[in-house]
């Protein structure tokens with residue numbers, strides 16, 4: 001009985017050891033190099049580069065918004081990247097949205113206000129898929145939190161459109177991307193050098209455009225990050241202060257005990 005049991009245990013242990021090493025060679029081939037961009041906003045006390053986030057909003061509105069919604073954002077939220085109320089009003093007014101019905105009951109349209117949600121490019125999911133080879137462009141409101149690797153992954157994705165390696169079988173209407181899992185994505189390369197025109201003289205290289213739009217998307221996913229970090233600092237300072245007070249009180253109370 002005894003030897004049988006230890007034999008079984010031994011086989012089981014070997015199985016446990018072998019299992020992960022068996023799967024490694026298969027996965028190693030698929031290993032994708034995640035870029036490490038050292039984003040300022042990911043540092044301990046880091047904040048968003050607001051000028052970059054504003055340019056990123058321009059990239060989103062000029063390019064990405066043709067296919068992707070950001071339905072969790074309202075125009076007034078743009079104050080979070082440092083836009084002034086007047087600028088926000090002007091941005092919203094440039095967008096036409098449904099506005100109830102007219103006197104005859106027909107649907108009416110008019111300029112948006114800062115209280116409106118970001119306008120979605122498609123009326124519904126079917127329309128979105130029909131325009132995108134059957135694929136659904138995901139809403140980008142929370143995309144940086146929704147993907148492993150967050151901002152680095154999205155940087156890699158938007159700069160990862162390259163020629164498919166020889167022998168790689170592409171499906172119709174798909175594009176090769178070195179960062180995307182499986183390497184075939186239904187999104188055509190959205191940004192190239194000079195896809196937008198910046199008014200602040202910043203270079204419009206692909207790298208810069210992608211950094212800017214990723215900064216904007218990171219802010220959209222975590223608009224309260226800076227406040228959270230500042231609150232953390234305040235809490236730590238408060239505890240340091242309280243420790244000092246407690247120590248001083250203790251010394252005072254016990255000062256006549258020898």
Ligand code: HEC
Pocket residue numbers: 059060063064065066067068132135136137138143147154157158184185186187188190191213
């Ligand atoms: C012509 C339409 C189109 C444009 C323009 C476009 N996208 Fe996409 N995007 C898509 C589609 C379609 C998908 C879904 C791809 C799939 O499922 O294969 C997608 C997917 C994505 C994804 C998700 C990838 C994943 O890991 O699932 C991200 C992030 C993204 N797009 C970001 C952007 C950004 C940022 C821009 C602007 C710079 C942009 N897209 C412009 C159509 C577009």
